[in-house]
Amino acid sequence: MPIYLDHAATTPLRREALEAMLPYLTEHFGNASSLHSTGRRARAGLDEAHETVARALGATPREIVITSGGTEANNLAIKGAAWAGKARGHRIITSSVEHHAIGHTVRYLEKFGFEIVELPVDRYGRVDPDEVEAAITPKTILVSIMLANNEVGTIQPIAEIAERVRRYKGVLLHTDAVQAAPYLSIDLAVLDVDLLTIAAHKFEGPKGVGALFVRHGTNILAQQQGGSQERYRRAGTENVAGAVGMARALELAAAEKAETAPRLRRLREALTSVIGGADGVVETGHPTDRLPGLASFVVPGLDGSAVAMSLDLADIACSTGSACVSGSTDPSHVLLAMGFPAEEARGALRFSLGRTTTDAEIARAAELVLATLAHQREAAAAFAAQRVAALARPAAVAAAVAPDAAGVEASAG
Numbered sequence: 001m002p003i004y005l006d007h008a009a010t011t012p013l014r015r016e017a018l019e020a021m022l023p024y025l026t027e028h029f030g031n032a033s034s035l036h037s038t039g040r041r042a043r044a045g046l047d048e049a050h051e052t053v054a055r056a057l058g059a060t061p062r063e064i065v066i067t068s069g070g071t072e073a074n075n076l077a078i079k080g081a082a083w084a085g086k087a088r089g090h091r092i093i094t095s096s097v098e099h100h101a102i103g104h105t106v107r108y109l110e111k112f113g114f115e116i117v118e119l120p121v122d123r124y125g126r127v128d129p130d131e132v133e134a135a136i137t138p139k140t141i142l143v144s145i146m147l148a149n150n151e152v153g154t155i156q157p158i159a160e161i162a163e164r165v166r167r168y169k170g171v172l173l174h175t176d177a178v179q180a181a182p183y184l185s186i187d188l189a190v191l192d193v194d195l196l197t198i199a200a201h202k203f204e205g206p207k208g209v210g211a212l213f214v215r216h217g218t219n220i221l222a223q224q225q226g227g228s229q230e231r232y233r234r235a236g237t238e239n240v241a242g243a244v245g246m247a248r249a250l251e252l253a254a255a256e257k258a259e260t261a262p263r264l265r266r267l268r269e270a271l272t273s274v275i276g277g278a279d280g281v282v283e284t285g286h287p288t289d290r291l292p293g294l295a296s297f298v299v300p301g302l303d304g305s306a307v308a309m310s311l312d313l314a315d316i317a318c319s320t321g322s323a324c325v326s327g328s329t330d331p332s333h334v335l336l337a338m339g340f341p342a343e344e345a346r347g348a349l350r351f352s353l354g355r356t357t358t359d360a361e362i363a364r365a366a367e368l369v370l371a372t373l374a375h376q377r378e379a380a381a382a383f384a385a386q387r388v389a390a391l392a393r394p395a396a397v398a399a400a401v402a403p404d405a406a407g408v409e410a411s412a413g
């Protein structure tokens with residue numbers, strides 16, 4: 001089995017969630033909108049899932065809209081708030097380090113006349129709450145800033161941002177809590193946001209299911225039309241088994257957080273102390289306000305994808321950054337926004353630990369990462385030397401030819 005250090009991309013489905021789902025994939029297969037007992041059984045499971053998710057987040061069941069994942073929940077939040085607020089204004093404030101499920105959604109809205117303000121971040125990837133406030137104008141309808149970053153793990157000062165946004169009536173605040181939900185405590189009775197996104201597959205729930213919290217009284221427009229499911233906010237036959245699996249995984253993650261987070265922090269620090277100590281390696285993200293289990297680096301001079309592929313051969317699963325852009329040769333927009341030059345940003349590496357990561361795995365991974373980095377450096381140096389030699393060759397050839405030519409010329413003269 002590979003050592004899996006890519007939990008920010010996705011996590012395995014935990015057994016308890018699978019067990020909770022199985023009856024809804026088998027005997028309780030009904031459509032939750034059907035009136036007969038098979039449908040009512042599915043409805044009961046779905047209602048219970050709303051209650052459990054709401055309880056885990058400090059919300060009420062009616063405030064939870066179950067979606068097909070984080071991307072859909074983010075789209076519903078952003079487009080739903082934008083279209084509902086269009087009569088009042090057209091300005092949307094976000095940050096330059098959001099996941100593409102936000103970044104590409106706001107860019108899409110730009111085509112319809114919305115004005116998008118992408119706030120800069122500091123070198124740790126943090127947004128300044130003062131800058132959020134300064135960007136708010138009477139035309140602002142929405143602010144969307146993520147709770148924790150998926151590439152570098154930096155936690156945003158959402159409570160301070162919320163406090164500023166609240167000074168301006170009619171401006172909604174959304175936060176993408178997809179990466180934060182498994183590890184940070186989220187209490188929506190205290191955290192003053194209007195909209196919040198989670199995705200089940202980041203906390204050992206099933207893929208293809210997530211939720212959007214919509215605070216009571218918040219007006220958003222549904223983004224798909226059809227049936228009356230999810231209180232008219234998300235049409236379509238519900239994924240009852242998915243919802244049940246997400247609820248079970250979330251309630252367990254919430255109950256275990258106090259134990260999981262410090263353990264992951266300790267393991268991440270162990271890994272970081274070894275990798276971060278290697279020649280030229282720079283740790284990225286905030287030094288303290290960061291996700292407990294996410295370690296991120298840049299290794300200037302190396303190609304992050306080549307290192308990740310080489311680690312895969314050594315049975316370590318990690319990534320260069322966001323799974324959604326892995327495979328692309330473009331440097332990460334997050335690292336560029338944090339001020340890394342494109343060349344350095346290409347050397348990005350991310351190791352994201354999960355609840356099931358062990359001490360032994362981290363010790364082994366640290367050893368293999370060091371060896372791989374050393375090997376990659378040697379390969380890069382050999383390649384660079386070859387290039388220098390190849391570039392020098394025509395000059396050498398020219399130099400070898402030149403005396404003869406000169407000689408010919410001289411004799412001709």
Ligand SMILES: Cc1ncc(COP(=O)(O)O)c(C=O)c1O
Nearest residue numbers: 069070071099101150178179199
């Ligand atoms: C911060 C963040 N937002 C949104 C998403 C998208 O969620 P999903 O994969 O459930 O669509 C991800 C997934 O990586 C993420 O990390």
